[in-house]
Amino acid sequence: MRIEKRDFTVNGLTYTIRSATEQDAGELSALRLQIDGETENLDREKGEDYIDEAGFSELIRADAASSRNLFLVAVAEGQIVAFSRCAGSPLKRFAHKVEFGVGVLQAFWGYGIGKHLLQESIAWADRTGVKKMTLHVLETNEKAIRLYERLGFEVEGVLKQDKLLSDGNYYNTIVMGRYRD
Template sequence: MIIKKKEFTIKGLACTIRSAQPDDAAYLSKIRVQIDGETENMDREAGEAFITPSEFEQLIKHDSADPKNLFLVALVDHKIAGFSRCEGNHLKRLAHKAEFGVCVLKKYWGLHLGPHLLQESIAWAETIHLKKITLNVLETNEKAINVYKRFGFEVEGILRNDNYLSDGCYYSTLVMGRLNV
């Protein structure tokens, strides 16, 4: 689905949240690898599950046409700084919910782009009458967990020893959900 873009200023920087466009694909392919290498909060190592520009373009086109999906980009001074995606489901028993994920380049951490992307995703979910948004977050990502809780998400489960990180330790994943009632 495509939403109306939102513009705002954070710390003197012009910011925009808008739907991803096919011409964003090459840059999204590049920064996804970069983001994966900048933090261990993602499910992937840098370069794993690589999405080519062509694959990103197809994903953007699919999500733009599907009312159950939302692919957003966050721009700072007209340059993509992060993105988020909500993926719904067309199976009757699961059609009431969507899964949310977000990525922001480390250079732009602290500008609250993640919360802005989340806020727009929640507004979209309410507009199309979804009853639930879910997400997974690494147990050590306390900043993100606190943001999600501030937006009404609750821990619904724990996937124990779900991630093996570079320090040689296993970490759990929190499954969080937000009901739109």
């Protein structure tokens, strides 16, 4: 599915949030690889589960055609600096929910990009009748957890000792959800 683009200005940075297009595929492939190397908040290390341009093109095409998926990008300074995705399931028992994921280049943290991507996704979910949004967040990502709570997400569970990070320690993954009647 697609949304109307929106412009935001935060702390002097102007950026646009819009639906991803197939023309974004190559840039998204490189962006995801860079983001994976900048933070341990995500599931992958740099280069793991690599998606090439053709893979992103197919993903964007499928998401645009699906009423249960939404793929957004944030564009600033002439480049894609972040993306988010809501992925639904084709299974009837899970047709009421989507899972949200987001990635923002580290140089663009602090401009509300992740928050605006999530808010646009929530608005889309509410408009299209999605009853539940879920997400996973590393326990150490306290800023993200507070944002999710402010936007109506609740802790639903903890996956204990779920993720091994570069310091050699295991960390919990927090499972959060937002349910709309």
